[in-house]
Amino acid sequence: MTMHSRSNLSGRPQQNVSGWSIRVRGTVQGVGFRPNVFKIAQSLGVAGIVLNDGEGVLIEAWSSEEILHQFFQAIQNDVPPLAQIESIERFVLSDKPAPDSFSISESVGSFAQTNISADAATCNECLTEVFSPFNRRFRYPFTNCTNCGPRLSIIKSIPYDRPSTSMSAFVMCKQCKEEYDNPLDRRFHAQPNACHVCGPQVKLERMDGRGMFIDSLTQLDEIDATASLIQKGEIVAIKGIGGFHLACDATNEAVVSKLRDRKKRYHKPFALMARDLDVLRQYCSVSIDEESLLKDYPAPIVVLEVCTDKLVAPSVAPGQNTLGFMLPYTPLHHLLMKRLNKPIVLTSGNVSEEPQVVDNDDARTRLKDIADYVLVHNRDIINRLDDSVVRIIGGKMTVLRRARGFAPSPIALPEGFSDAPELLAMGAELKSTFCLIKNNRAVMSQHIGDLEDAKTFADYQHNLKLYTQCFQHVPKRIAVDLHPEYLSSKLGRKKCQQANLVLDEIQHHHAHIASCLADNDWGLKAGPVLGVALDGLGYGCDETFWGGEFLLADYLGFERLGTFKPIALLGGQMAVKEPWRNTYAHLLAEMGWARFKMDFEDLELTSFLEKKPQALLNSMLQSGVGSPLASSCGRLFDAVAAALGICRDHASYEGQAAVELEAIVNRETLDEESEALAYPFAVPRLNGSGLPYIEPLAVWQAILGDLLLHTDRGVMSARFHKGLAKAIVHMVEKVTLRDNERFLQTVALSGGVFQNKILQELVEKRLSALGFKVLTHHRVPTNDGGVSLGQALISAAIFLKRQGD
Numbered sequence: 001m002t003m004h005s006r007s008n009l010s011g012r013p014q015q016n017v018s019g020w021s022i023r024v025r026g027t028v029q030g031v032g033f034r035p036n037v038f039k040i041a042q043s044l045g046v047a048g049i050v051l052n053d054g055e056g057v058l059i060e061a062w063s064s065e066e067i068l069h070q071f072f073q074a075i076q077n078d079v080p081p082l083a084q085i086e087s088i089e090r091f092v093l094s095d096k097p098a099p100d101s102f103s104i105s106e107s108v109g110s111f112a113q114t115n116i117s118a119d120a121a122t123c124n125e126c127l128t129e130v131f132s133p134f135n136r137r138f139r140y141p142f143t144n145c146t147n148c149g150p151r152l153s154i155i156k157s158i159p160y161d162r163p164s165t166s167m168s169a170f171v172m173c174k175q176c177k178e179e180y181d182n183p184l185d186r187r188f189h190a191q192p193n194a195c196h197v198c199g200p201q202v203k204l205e206r207m208d209g210r211g212m213f214i215d216s217l218t219q220l221d222e223i224d225a226t227a228s229l230i231q232k233g234e235i236v237a238i239k240g241i242g243g244f245h246l247a248c249d250a251t252n253e254a255v256v257s258k259l260r261d262r263k264k265r266y267h268k269p270f271a272l273m274a275r276d277l278d279v280l281r282q283y284c285s286v287s288i289d290e291e292s293l294l295k296d297y298p299a300p301i302v303v304l305e306v307c308t309d310k311l312v313a314p315s316v317a318p319g320q321n322t323l324g325f326m327l328p329y330t331p332l333h334h335l336l337m338k339r340l341n342k343p344i345v346l347t348s349g350n351v352s353e354e355p356q357v358v359d360n361d362d363a364r365t366r367l368k369d370i371a372d373y374v375l376v377h378n379r380d381i382i383n384r385l386d387d388s389v390v391r392i393i394g395g396k397m398t399v400l401r402r403a404r405g406f407a408p409s410p411i412a413l414p415e416g417f418s419d420a421p422e423l424l425a426m427g428a429e430l431k432s433t434f435c436l437i438k439n440n441r442a443v444m445s446q447h448i449g450d451l452e453d454a455k456t457f458a459d460y461q462h463n464l465k466l467y468t469q470c471f472q473h474v475p476k477r478i479a480v481d482l483h484p485e486y487l488s489s490k491l492g493r494k495k496c497q498q499a500n501l502v503l504d505e506i507q508h509h510h511a512h513i514a515s516c517l518a519d520n521d522w523g524l525k526a527g528p529v530l531g532v533a534l535d536g537l538g539y540g541c542d543e544t545f546w547g548g549e550f551l552l553a554d555y556l557g558f559e560r561l562g563t564f565k566p567i568a569l570l571g572g573q574m575a576v577k578e579p580w581r582n583t584y585a586h587l588l589a590e591m592g593w594a595r596f597k598m599d600f601e602d603l604e605l606t607s608f609l610e611k612k613p614q615a616l617l618n619s620m621l622q623s624g625v626g627s628p629l630a631s632s633c634g635r636l637f638d639a640v641a642a643a644l645g646i647c648r649d650h651a652s653y654e655g656q657a658a659v660e661l662e663a664i665v666n667r668e669t670l671d672e673e674s675e676a677l678a679y680p681f682a683v684p685r686l687n688g689s690g691l692p693y694i695e696p697l698a699v700w701q702a703i704l705g706d707l708l709l710h711t712d713r714g715v716m717s718a719r720f721h722k723g724l725a726k727a728i729v730h731m732v733e734k735v736t737l738r739d740n741e742r743f744l745q746t747v748a749l750s751g752g753v754f755q756n757k758i759l760q761e762l763v764e765k766r767l768s769a770l771g772f773k774v775l776t777h778h779r780v781p782t783n784d785g786g787v788s789l790g791q792a793l794i795s796a797a798i799f800l801k802r803q804g805d
Contacts, residue, residue, distance in 0.1 A: 298405025
């Protein structure tokens with residue numbers, strides 16, 4: 001073993017010396033854990049060794065029993081900022097002699113049971129160096145230490161050492177190597193450690209290939225020149241930590257509109273970056289909790305309420321009353337934003353719906369028609385990472401997109417799953433992730449995207465291969481969505497056939513509820529809950545489409561206790577992209593065209609729908625061809641929004657109509673205590689099955705009446721949200737009663753519809769007032785990004801049940 005550093009403690013007494021082997025598992029590599037152990041050992045006079053291996057960190061320590069107990073406790077109490085201890089065990093060493101000192105050893109490879117830590121925002125110490133003119137890292141954009149910087153984005157395999165990262169291409173200079181080798185330095189074994197002399201460099205280029213002369217833009221460097229270009233109204237592609245971004249002045253409507261046209265992202269909100277909280281607060285209100293999220297190590301995009309002090313360009317977030325802001329999280333971003341007193345757009349570097357660009361040559365090709373300039377650097381990005389997105393809902397952080405800063409941090413499995421085998425869950429089709437189960441932990445991939453895009457599906461397969469290699473994962477079974485056409489499911493079935501593995505096909509909404517249970521550490525034997533799963537679409541057990549489900553569920557199975565009224569999806573997938581189709585289908589299902597036209601002929605909505613190919617649409621409805629039934633809450637939102645004239649013709653991104661309907665809610669109406677303002681849903685039973693369902697007939701009559709009265713759309717949106725929340729709670733009350741007694745006390749809320757802050761808070765408040773315990777998502781997305789976790793836990797539960805039998 002090569003000894004990296006030693007603490008000379010040979011003068012301590014040798015009598016009554018005991019030896020302990022201490023095994024630490026968790027996120028303990030690449031986060032300063034070993035030097036921290038070294039310092040603790042040095043302070044207590046402990047001899048021994050600490051090293052990284054495939055299981056985590058191994059410590060062998062010798063001292064008196066009393067000192068060893070202090071040492072063991074200090075390791076757990078004094079943890080570096082990015083480290084997370086999942087388990088720590090100690091064993092007596094009886095067959096080894098005590099060394100004379102404590103040392104830090106080279107890493108050794110073994111069976112991979114350790115974690116890969118997530119990328120972390122620049123720490124204050126590094127930031128101070130970057131802006132200190134007399135520091136050797138002054139204005140160096142890749143400054144980092146063991147407390148911050150890239151991790152997952154640069155790693156190729158574990159253990160996490162420099163040769164296993166994209167920093168292997170850079171040989172450290174003498175000064176950096178001294179820091180790297182010094183256990184008392186915060187850069188001890190900081191694998192991305194570098195400086196101006198030996199590390200990665202940036203380069204500003206014109207996209208048209210002509211020469212770049214930065215002297216006319218700045219007297220400093222290429223990053224400052226990039227800031228000048230943004231101020232001048234240019235669009236610049238910037239290589240970050242997990243991929244390229246496209247940047248421009250967020251207050252310049254002309255350039256923001258140009259970016260939308262070039263990127264082909266016509267309505268979906270752009271993410272923003274502000275230099276600091278002082279700038280950000282000019283545009284959005286920021287609570288204490290939101291400030292904490294903005295400044296935390298993951299440095300996510302935080303969805304914030306708009307205030308009226310200053311406004312960004314209208315095209316930044318059309319139809320919204322919120323903005324997604326983040327603060328600088330790398331030295332490059334801090335340097336870029338230093339003299340920018342306005343926010344910038346910082347959106348993913350891609351054509352809409354494609355994966356974010358990570359490669360320099362790829363950026364020069366794929367982004368040349370979008371950006372005018374590109375700021376590249378020569379540190380390769382191994383793992384593509386989008387920015388994570390979070391929002392405070394119900395007073396707690398809710399992750400909407402789990403990527404940079406969060407992935408691949410593991411999630412400890414709930415009680416009862418310790419004997420779960422290695423397995424792989426393939427996730428859903430939209431907002432796709434996958435999930436590995438190993439060593440009593442769930443490791444979810446970063447957000448990958450919608451697999452309908454070929455490049456995204458290729459990226460999904462690339463990430464799957466990389467995670468399998470890094471975690472030396474050999475699944476015994478694979479879980480897939482029940483949907484026969486999901487690409488992730490087809491791939492999972494193919495893998496099972498090739499390797500002769502067990503296949504578990506998991507119903508989509510059951511996976512949603514299981515994901516929520518796992519997010520709340522609900523034990524395997526903790527009993528069933530009433531799961532409310534509301535989303536756009538999921539393949540049902542009856543081969544129809546579901547999307548508004550009330551399930552008596554645990555990890556092992558479920559029973560469908562209630563649903564939303566099944567309504568035809570006119571044109572199938574076209575109904576998702578053209579919200580007016582859902583309005584038409586609802587109106588015909590509720591009252592028929594003749595009655596609708598007789599009662600509401602004067603409405604603008606009527607004349608709009610009359611211009612559509614009604615004969616064809618009616619034929620589709622009558623034959624059932626191209627118009628499958630769906631009990632979808634998401635499509636109900638689309639139908640109502642389109643009736644109000646919101647996003648009626650075409651939705652350019654998933655959920656656009658629902659998002660814009662939420663944004664216009666009149667707060668006074670929403671906060672009014674009168675129940676009479678809520679649109680009136682009913683809860684009858686379906687013919688045949690007798691299943692209770694949420695019936696919107698009276699709601700449509702009220703909506704159309706309000707349209708005749710020219711009622712404010714914000715008031716109508718508020719009435720709809722209040723009515724829907726009331727109906728959901730009424731259904732929960734109805735299906736949790738048996739013999740007039742409540743037999744379930746816990747309700748789990750999941751599915752993409754619960755990204756709606758207003759609806760989730762209304763439902764949660766009403767249920768809590770009735771004495772229900774309410775489980776919601778916090779660490780894992782409530783949308784399809786969390787489905788893979790639910791699939792994995794269900795598959796594990798099935799295995800454990802069969803083992804028990």
